[in-house]
Amino acid sequence: MSDQPQRRDANEISKSILQTTESLFSQYGVGNVSMHQIAKAANVGQGTMYRRYANKGDLCLELMSENFHALQEHMLQSLAELKAEPVKVRMQALFKLHLKFLEKHTQLFETIHSYITCTNTTKPFYEKAPYIFLHQTIRSLLEEAIESKESRPINADFTAHTLIASMNPKIYNFLRQKNGYSAKEVIENVNKTLLEPLFIEKK
Amino acid sequence: MSDQPQRRDANEISKSILQTTESLFSQYGVGNVSMHQIAKAANVGQGTMYRRYANKGDLCLELMSENFHALQEHMLQSLAELKAEPVKVRMQALFKLHLKFLEKHTQLFETIHSYITCTNTTKPFYEKAPYIFLHQTIRSLLEEAIESKESRPINADFTAHTLIASMNPKIYNFLRQKNGYSAKEVIENVNKTLLEPLFIEKK
DNA sequence: TTGACAATCGGACAATTGTCCGCTAATATT
DNA sequence: AATATTAGCGGACAATTGTCCGATTGTCAA
Structure with missing residues (x-):
């Protein structure tokens, strides 16, 4: 098992992003968390983030x-x-x-x-x-x-x-x-x- | 006289920024003009821009x-x-x-x-x-x-x-x-x- | 099991906003 | 007029958003 996370199916990733987001938001406040920060913490590329959520508003939605x-x-x-x-x-x-x-x-x-x-x-x-x-x-x-x-x-x-x-x-x-x-x-x-x-x- | 523009007094610069802004806005549309673009066109540093107008909204105001x-x-x-x-x-x-x-x-x-x-x-x-x-x-x-x-x-x-x-x-x-x-x-x-x-x- | 293909990942990159500090130019003082 | 002082200029820099394409992984067929 490498330190590079295995690719999970789409659903898993979505869930991971949302969980990470929720965690970071409650820890640092919505305004102090960037999309990249979330991507990194969720072990996801930025492209992946933006393909799923066009912006922070969409993510919050x-x-x-x-x-x-x-x-x-x-x-x-x-x-x-x-x-x-x-x-x-x-x-x-x-x-x-x-x-x-x-x-x-x-x-x-x-x-x-x-x-x-x-x-x-x-x-x-x-x-x-x-x-x-x-x-x-x-x-x-x-x-x-x-x-x-x-x-x-x-x-x-x-x-x-x-x-x-x-x-x-x-x-x-x-x-x-x-x-x-x-x-x-x-x-x-x-x-x-x-x-x-x-x-x-x-x- | 160098190609570096001479420093004008504050009023002149403000006027220059506003004129340039108006010109660029009407030429390209408000949304397609950046603060840096205005600063460059008006021969003004970015610091100068932002000291006078904290953001594009202030400038428009x-x-x-x-x-x-x-x-x-x-x-x-x-x-x-x-x-x-x-x-x-x-x-x-x-x-x-x-x-x-x-x-x-x-x-x-x-x-x-x-x-x-x-x-x-x-x-x-x-x-x-x-x-x-x-x-x-x-x-x-x-x-x-x-x-x-x-x-x-x-x-x-x-x-x-x-x-x-x-x-x-x-x-x-x-x-x-x-x-x-x-x-x-x-x-x-x-x-x-x-x-x-x-x-x-x-x- | 293996190879080919498609889905989709993810980091590098461009654009924009906003900040900071060294340096220049205007003013005052003698 | 020369020098000191200071206001404030302006470019380099950091942070963030959003894009793009080469690389990777899962899937399906043989």
Whole structure:
């Protein structure tokens, strides 16, 4: 057995990369770990890294894919449970889950956003699965609200995009840290100023 | 006289850098010009570049500083003219100016946002003058609306931040290009879905 | 088991950003 | 006008991202 590691099958390597990444990230922080560093630590060439993950954002996205799926199921389940409730209630529940997720995965999420948003080598974040899911879900809720007159006839597609934009990871962290809002205050303000006004008061 | 350029005073050099930048940007596009390239073309060392402009975003910000000032004056003037109008009208006027500005300076603005938002070497965009001005202005308008009961008692500071976030350059360009909204449609939708709902109907 | 072929690895390389320090040029002092 | 002093210039350098192609390894056929 040489000190040169044997070639494993693709799956093994992917797993190795992700494990190494997770370990290095938690040890040194997401921002202080380079792709080469990960490659070296995982005994993988740089070409291999980049063939699998076009950039750090993609790598983070992959690292979080389980979390994203869990979030999506959580959202769908929550919406199903609240099926009988007004759309407003469901929308607020949806955003609460989204914000809790942001809160929990702050660092990784902000990194994902940075690298994917600011790199031209990858599909923009708007075309990634997590964004598309969230947008579609919000849009559906809005369309239902418009249909049932719980909301004025607005452009559901457009509104869904702007709602998500108003709570992107950067602004969320800014509000939380530099501006001193607590996680709870953010949720409350989102409910009050972004969501409530979209719906018509039922007397 | 040697082929080594003589040292000019600081002002001259700044002007030279900015002129060169403008020329190269318009010739090759903002994204295809590197800081070193600019430094070389302007006959300036890299150290000099970076001492003056911490990164490309800062450079762009400087390039656009005149435009920003013009925009701010335009906004203040417009708000003064509409002083007698309801806050809603003034807010809509403000956003119209903001969106027109975004439309006009798309490329530079997106670059500014990218570099400033994704670089840790600089103050975040939220601490830059143009952002602060816009936020303060929106916040004041909201506070006035709350005072005069044109709006429910919401958190003006928070709302101003999220309003700006919902119309950041990235999302604007995405809506305009990938999503096929016209500049006019964006303005209309912003009025209808972001601004209108904040205000209370006066009968 | 062996040889050929294809998949894919991985290090060298180019490009870009940002830093550092020796040296030059502008100013002040006499 | 000559020299000392200091601001600040600018090229060499380090770090990081992303690319490319020669080399290696696994697989399949005979």
